[in-house]
Amino acid sequence: NQKWIVGNGQIKHATHPNLCLDVDPTDANSAAQVWTCYANAINQRFSVVAFE
Numbered sequence: 001n002q003k004w005i006v007g008n009g010q011i012k013h014a015t016h017p018n019l020c021l022d023v024d025p026t027d028a029n030s031a032a033q034v035w036t037c038y039a040n041a042i043n044q045r046f047s048v049v050a051f052e
Contacts, residue, residue, distance in 0.1 A: 009045045012037060020044045 003014035004021070011021040013034060022035035022044050038044060 006048050009047070010037060011046055021046070
């Protein structure tokens with residue numbers, strides 16, 4: 001179980017907010033990983049859409 005903070009396009013680890021969900025946008029087969037947060041990193045930008 002892990003808790004995450006979603007905001008400003010980034011998904012941050014709740015316990016370690018300097019760590020972000022990170023994925024290579026050029027490789028459809030790449031796995032998501034946790035990496036140091038960088039404000040302008042495109043590989044750490046996500047759009048979260050509400051689902052009904």
